[in-house]
Amino acid sequence: MARPEDSxxxxxxxxxxxxLATVLALGLRLSILASRNRQLPEILLAVHFVLCATVGYxxxxxxxxxxxxxxxxxxxxxxxLIGGGHLASSVGVFAGAAFNYFVFRRGKAWARGLLWLGGLxxxxxxxxxxxxxxxxxGRCEGIWFWLLYxxxxxxxxxxxxxxxxxxxxxxxxxLRLGLVEPLVANRFLLWGGGSVCRFIMLIMGGIPSIFxxxxxxxxxxxxxxxxxxxxALAGFGVSVTYWLxxxxxxxxxxxxxxxxxxxxxxx
Amino acid sequence: MNHSEAFEWTxxxxxxxxxxxxxxxxxxxxxxxxxxxxxxxHVTPEQMRVVLERIMPGELESRAVTDAESVCLxxxxxxxxxxxxxxxETPEDVFKRLSG
Numbered sequence: 001m002a003r004p005e006d007s008x009x010x011x012x013x014x015x016x017x018x019x020l021a022t023v024l025a026l027g028l029r030l031s032i033l034a035s036r037n038r039q040l041p042e043i044l045l046a047v048h049f050v051l052c053a054t055v056g057y058x059x060x061x062x063x064x065x066x067x068x069x070x071x072x073x074x075x076x077x078x079x080x081l082i083g084g085g086h087l088a089s090s091v092g093v094f095a096g097a098a099f100n101y102f103v104f105r106r107g108k109a110w111a112r113g114l115l116w117l118g119g120l121x122x123x124x125x126x127x128x129x130x131x132x133x134x135x136x137x138g139r140c141e142g143i144w145f146w147l148l149y150x151x152x153x154x155x156x157x158x159x160x161x162x163x164x165x166x167x168x169x170x171x172x173x174x175l176r177l178g179l180v181e182p183l184v185a186n187r188f189l190l191w192g193g194g195s196v197c198r199f200i201m202l203i204m205g206g207i208p209s210i211f212x213x214x215x216x217x218x219x220x221x222x223x224x225x226x227x228x229x230x231x232a233l234a235g236f237g238v239s240v241t242y243w244l245x246x247x248x249x250x251x252x253x254x255x256x257x258x259x260x261x262x263x264x265x266x267x
Numbered sequence: 268m269n270h271s272e273a274f275e276w277t278x279x280x281x282x283x284x285x286x287x288x289x290x291x292x293x294x295x296x297x298x299x300x301x302x303x304x305x306x307x308x309h310v311t312p313e314q315m316r317v318v319l320e321r322i323m324p325g326e327l328e329s330r331a332v333t334d335a336e337s338v339c340l341x342x343x344x345x346x347x348x349x350x351x352x353x354x355x356e357t358p359e360d361v362f363k364r365l366s367g
Contacts, residue, residue: 033364041361103361167358173304177317180359187362246366 005225012228015235016061019201022239023053026246044099052092053198059085064209067138075136083135086148090122097155104162114158121151140209149206156199164192175260182260183253190245197237204230272349273315274300274307280342285332299326309357312349319343 027049034042063081066073097118105111128144129135139145171185204227211223244252274296282292299322300307305314319339327335
């Protein structure tokens with residue numbers, strides 16, 4: 001009979017493979033699109049998916065757990081994984097926030113200020129974390145780590161807020177008047193939903209690392225089981241919603257059209 | 268604040284065809300645009316046409332403008348003569364492109 005931790009490992013493995021396959025496909029898809037049309041939003045989103053969602057995620061996904069077992073990897077390899085992972089993530093997170101600014105809040109002084117503040121805290125956090133030895137031991141503590149992780153979280157919160165809380169309402173109004181296609185309007189909902197799932201992944205994925213040195217092994221194991229279950233479920237959520245955002249299937253398009261025709265303003 | 272040509276033109280025409288004053292007209296058009304999720308700065312002639320056909324008659328009637336629907340519809344042909352205006356890229360434009 002399968003143990004609960006084995007079931008969780010399988011669930012997590014499948015979820016993470018699906019997640020990585022999805023974000024890698026989206027990164028490649030957007031890179032091709034950006035190379036063709038040279039539009040800033042596409043370039044920023046391609047950078048975000050390739051660097052933050054794929055490269056940074058993989059490097060930190062290997063490096064941070066390895067830091068739990070001192071001596072498992074050489075300091076040089078650890079530095080490469082952690083330093084490279086945070087570099088890719090920081091650049092990717094900034095690109096994601098810049099996409100948010102240029103698409104939803106272009107020209108707004110507060111949003112421009114927020115973007116540059118994010119750039120400043122990312123670069124300061126990265127340099128401070130490196131200089132304080134964070135790349136060698138991968139520890140998830142200290143002011144520089146929190147500055148970096150806090151900025152990742154704040155940027156993710158901003159990215160999920162704009163389409164979901166703000167623009168979704170505008171799209172419903174436009175849809176009622178026939179000013180936007182149901183598929184395009186629905187894309188904001190999917191993008192927002194996927195961003196909520198990624199926010200959950202970021203928060204839940206970070207919790208075990210943060211508490212690693214403060215809990216007993218049994219407590220930490222129990223906490224990890226809970227948070228990884230959320231990570232696995234959110235990973236499925238990201239994969240489905242982001243895939244439908246960028247690669248809507250014919251069946252999904254028909255479903256939206258039927259829904260729109262029957263409900264009028266539902267998206 | 269700069270407003271789009273469609274907004275300015277519509278306000279001027281409505282003022283001349285109703286008994287509302289400048290402030291009343293501009294406020295009414297603003298409210299109608301808000302209902303449609305549009306902004307005076309970026310509204311295009313095509314979007315304004317939809318607002319005039321679908322929302323504005325009700326707004327004018329509630330302000331005791333007689334024959335509101337005819338007044339609104341009489342503006343539609345003129346709107347089509349306006350240039351599309353400075354096309355500001357909207358989030359819809361970007362999200363429309365993203366799936367190719």
